[in-house]
Amino acid sequence: MRSIMKTSFAALAAASIAATAAIADGHQLSGDLKITSDMSNPAPRAVMEGLVADFGALHPDLNIELTIVDREAWKTQIRNALSANPPDVVNWYAANRMKPYVDAGLFADISDLWAEEEFAALASTKGAMTLNDAQWGVPYTYYQWGVYYRKDIFEELGLEEPTTWDEEKANCQAILDSGRKCYTIGSKFLWTAGGWFDYINSRTNGYDFHIALASGEIEWTDDRVRQTFANWRELIDMGAFIDDHQTYSWQEALPFMVNGEAASYLMGNFSVAAFREGGLTDDQLDFYQFPVINPDVDFAEDAPTDTFHLTSGAANPEAGKEFLRFVTSADVQTKINSGDALGQLPVNANSSIDDDKFLAEGFEMLSTNAGGGIMQFFDRDFSAEMASVGMEGLQEFMVFPDNLDDILARLEDTRQRIYQ
């Protein structure tokens, strides 16, 4: 951690020198640069506006037009935005989520950027940005997933952070015996169930199997997939999850943990802000990595990456590329991911991590203890249609585990049709 800090200060200094040098080089950009961003929540919005202001200060002749679209709305609007008179740079997500736009030729191939020396520092996400042997965007932030739990409840019951599946279940039994639920979850919008599947499947069968399943190479009715569901079912049969979770959104499921009715939550790091807002202090809240199920497979972790892309219809690709270089540089990533900005992890290996226990622990976990690989999340690794049918099946399984055969047959049907 300390060494990261040190190198990043050096990088910061180097980058600021480089930036002034770039201007001196006559690397002058002019014209318009149109950016459409989905960073619409208050903190990300300030980050995005700050980014544009800083970039504009570096390139005074460049006229930057920033449009910020509601994050949820952007998921459907991006299609229209890209097909007619597109902006130069847009926000989107890594992995399979960019495939429709790559296939339609709407994102520009920026493999040449990735070939530049500075991009070596982003190597950890190169795979997630690669489709058809080319790179189509750059990452600006990511965040870890894991089990957030009530430390005070664990201490009260004398429990330790579990590292194996048996410990996890033993802990859960103790929590249930104390009249609480082990896990809160709100599956109304389906994706939260995808997180559970990602973890149990990758811990049971490994990263490679999980990705092969995501790319449609393995049948849903395969015995190994059934093993995943059998492991999951152990928790469901214990009554580990809160009741009626299919009626709650992920935010509506938060109070169960804040009020102490449930002890933990499998979630992304963005939930920490919500926990703190709900009144949990850092003494009450802690984090552990999802435990080992099958000791023969290495840890794989969900760490979704958010990205910037150059559009193929960009009117000013030069400026667009320069902006992508700017957002991936070490000091900029340090700044935008700090605790008072996005509060997430920078992708650039030379950036420094903000002094926050969850970010530090998450970074430690992802860099030293995720040897299996980094998953982007169920709805980004699986193709769009498979993801939507799949997550619906996962939700049904969590409520009616007896329907498993029917659910798997349905998913298999879908798989065969999509990947025929």
Added chain:
Amino acid sequence: MTTASTNTQPAERGWYKRNEIAITPWLFLLPAILFFAVYVIMPIAQSFWISFHAWDGLGEKTWVGTANYERLFGIGDQNMDRKFQISFWNNIKWLFLYLLAIPMGLFIALFLNQTVRGIRLYKSLFFFPFVISQVVVGLVFSWFYLPNDGAFDQIVGLFGIDISGGVLGNPNTATYGIIAAGLWPQTAYCMILYLTGLNAVDPEQVEAARLDGAKGWKMLWYVIVPQLKPATFIAFVVTIVGALRSFDFIAVMTNGGPFGSTRVLSFYMFEESLSEFGFRMGYGAAIAVVLFFIMLGFIVYFLWSMYQDEKGAH
């Protein structure tokens, strides 16, 4: 042009003047026809066209013939699309149960059709749910239905009934829960239609019926309701259309869930083609075409009965 304007013999009038009676109506209709063609007829034709393709909405379309329809109806060696089946039957449930708004609206209208101090206030309170946004109504009802904390769950809990998962979390009750929420504003709508209708009821006929000894149900059924026929017809039309368009309630209250049990055809179409994970424009268009034919049945019936009325009036 010049010849026409210089030749001003009374016997030879201009071409427009000669055909004025035939052409003028078309001139007045032209703007409407133009807009109707561009915004209604063309999109319908395009939907038909797209439904014969596989298209992600971004790249090139590929012609697949009737494959989308075969998948919907399970023609050949595949099963009928289960989501489509569920959506279709939910649409039928909506159609029938939504019609309850008509008698409910009628009775509220009869109840409010009296001269009491402050009746305007009562009327506007009853009309209130129709004025507020459907999204708001949906949200309020989804809180009302919340498991454990919701008012509904506590009320039925007094009678010892416990719906597992809450009304909207249980696949057996969710659709009915949403329809009940939809009935609230729809009843208000029908009520207002009947209130205006009741103003037009002929007091002399009511007087005559009273002299003949009619009262209560007989008065209502044989004297009042027949006179409300135009209002009933409009209430029927808007309710049927409202039931088939039921989209906002579903999107707000359950988002099609739990496990897709509350989808209707319009929601399914949206989900397949336009939602976050929807890139199947062709399949969505095929669903839209099926929905179009269901609606067409009603539209033809409405047009036909209006035509019959017109004929009777002449």
